[in-house]
Amino acid sequence: MSNYQEILQNNNLKATHQRIAILEAIDHAGHIDVDKLFKNLRKHFPTLALGTMYRNLSEMSDKHILLEVTLPGQKVKYELKKEPHIHLVCNGCGKIEDRTLDIEDKIKECEEENDFTVLDSNIVFTGLCQKCQDQKKV
Amino acid sequence: MSNYQEILQNNNLKATHQRIAILEAIDHAGHIDVDKLFKNLRKHFPTLALGTMYRNLSEMSDKHILLEVTLPGQKVKYELKKEPHIHLVCNGCGKIEDRTLDIEDKIKECEEENDFTVLDSNIVFTGLCQKCQDQKKV
DNA sequence: AACTTAAATAGGAATTATTCTTATTTGAAA
DNA sequence: TTTCAAATAAGAATAATTCCTATTTAAGTT
Numbered sequence: 001m002s003n004y005q006e007i008l009q010n011n012n013l014k015a016t017h018q019r020i021a022i023l024e025a026i027d028h029a030g031h032i033d034v035d036k037l038f039k040n041l042r043k044h045f046p047t048l049a050l051g052t053m054y055r056n057l058s059e060m061s062d063k064h065i066l067l068e069v070t071l072p073g074q075k076v077k078y079e080l081k082k083e084p085h086i087h088l089v090c091n092g093c094g095k096i097e098d099r100t101l102d103i104e105d106k107i108k109e110c111e112e113e114n115d116f117t118v119l120d121s122n123i124v125f126t127g128l129c130q131k132c133q134d135q136k137k138v
Numbered sequence: 139m140s141n142y143q144e145i146l147q148n149n150n151l152k153a154t155h156q157r158i159a160i161l162e163a164i165d166h167a168g169h170i171d172v173d174k175l176f177k178n179l180r181k182h183f184p185t186l187a188l189g190t191m192y193r194n195l196s197e198m199s200d201k202h203i204l205l206e207v208t209l210p211g212q213k214v215k216y217e218l219k220k221e222p223h224i225h226l227v228c229n230g231c232g233k234i235e236d237r238t239l240d241i242e243d244k245i246k247e248c249e250e251e252n253d254f255t256v257l258d259s260n261i262v263f264t265g266l267c268q269k270c271q272d273q274k275k276v
Numbered sequence: 277a278a279c280t281t282a283a284a285t286a287g288g289a290a291t292t293a294t295t296c297t298t299a300t301t302t303g304a305a306a
Numbered sequence: 307t308t309t310c311a312a313a314t315a316a317g318a319a320t321a322a323t324t325c326c327t328a329t330t331t332a333a334g335t336t
Contacts, residue, residue, distance in 0.1 A: 014303050014312060034293085049315045054294060056313095061211070070208035072260075073199070088254050101248050103241075110239050110263060116226050119265040122210075125248060127257040152283060152332050172322085187286045192323060194284095 011063040018052050019060070021045055026066065026078050031096045033075040069096070071124065086123040092132025149201040156190050157198070159183055164204065164216050169234045171213040207234070209262065224261040230270025 004023040005015040013019065025040050026032055032040075034053060041048050057078055060066040069077040071089060077096070085098040107118045128136070142161040143153040151157065163178050164170055170178075172191060179186050195216055198204040207215040209227060215234070223236040245256045266274070 009304095016303070016313065018314070047315065049317090050293090051295075051316080052314055068210035070210055072206035072208055072214075076210075086248070088248075088252060090254075091257065097252075099248065099252055101244060103244060106239060106241060106244060107263065110224070110226075110237065114226060114235075114237055115268040115271075116228075116263070117266040117271055118263045119229065120263070122260075122262040122264070124260040125245065125254070125256045125258070126260070128255040130253040133253075133255055154284065154332070156285070185286065187288090188322095189287080189324075190285055 007065055011060075011065060013059065013063070013065075018045070018048060019056055021048070022053065022056055022060075023065070023080065027080050030098075031069055031077040031079050033077050035075070037078070071096075084121075086125065088129070089124055089126045090129040090132050091126055092128050092135065095129060097129070145203055149198075149203060151197065151201070156183070156186060157194055159186075160191065160194055160198075161203070161218065165218050168236075169207055169215040169217050171215050173213070175216070209234075222259075224263065226267070227262055227264045228267040228270055229264055230266050230273065233267060235267070 004020045007023070008015045008019055021041055021044070022037070025037055029037070029040070034057065038048070038050060038053050041053075057066060061068055061078070064081055066078045067081045069079055069087065071077070079098075082098075083100070086101045086103075088097045088099055089095075090097075101123065103121065103123065107121060110116065111118050142158045145161070146153045146157055159179055159182070160175070163175055167174070167178070172195065176186070176188060176191050179191075195204065199206055199216070202219055204216050205219045207217055207225065209215070217236075220236075221238070224239045224241075226235045226237055227233075228235075239261065241259065241261065245259060248254065249256050
């Protein structure tokens with residue numbers, strides 16, 4: 001039983017070929033938007049309907065199998081929900097990378113100062129990755 | 139000379155009635171999406187075209203007069219660019235609040251660990267505001 | 277205060293994105 | 307294998323966004 005099949009069934013979703021293919025493609029891409037995902041999948045799955053994509057992306061996001069990554073001025077991207085992490089987005093090459101950063105202390109601080117219970121966090125740092133820093137120096 | 143007029147002219151944009159009205163409405167609302175903004179503005183500005191809205195929101199975001207606030211599963215919202223701040227989003231009432239949180243140390247940590255130059259940060263904490271915490275207790 | 281003109285707008289068409297509908301297919305439980 | 311609720315494909319319908327162009331306007335100049 002594939003990992004994806006298990007994930008789906010644990011969430012009361014039938015493990016259809018379409019869903020598994022979507023999860024595989026997202027996992028492989030890391031972060032990918034609806035269009036690119038659809039084009040990729042269509043190559044090996046010519047009957048896949050766009051409606052099926054939208055429906056499943058939405059359902060699987062609702063069930064927290066997927067995570068929507070929203071960045072200003074960009075299309076929504078999807079990633080597999082894994083360990084909590086932040087996103088580093090390079091202004092140069094556009095790459096999105098997952099990184100861990102311990103922010104428990106900041107969350108606590110924020111909760112105390114604002115009388116707010118933090119249940120989830122979403123952190124994006126934009127800037128320049130190593131490669132793009134180096135290119136600027138040349 | 140109104141503040142908005144000045145902001146626009148500093149960015150080489152003509153201070154049109156439309157733009158000033160858009161800025162006023164966003165400032166008043168705090169965070170607002172295209173639809174709500176358009177409906178609000180139309181009341182007092184019946185000829186305003188939707189295309190004008192989109193064009194200006196996009197231009198003013200490009201010029202960093204506005205900031206796009208993107209949250210998963212929600213329409214893009216716009217806010218006036220002011221001091222850096224994080225967003226607290228309540229799962230109960232949906233309200234978005236601006237708060238300051240010093241994360242310089244975390245940014246430095248992240249830069250060193252990942253050889254990444256951070257130029258901007260975007261932090262959203264979702265959870266429960268005071269009101270909605272209290273309601274859950276009752 | 278009128279003149280000039282590049283920039284901006286209104287209005288609507290065109291395009292793109294997303295959701296909805298329904299007949300057919302399929303995963304998986306019995 | 308049979309059964310059937312759930313899911314899909316295909317395409318229509320709707321919603322969101324961009325594009326086009328004739329007209330208007332902000333603001334600099336006389």
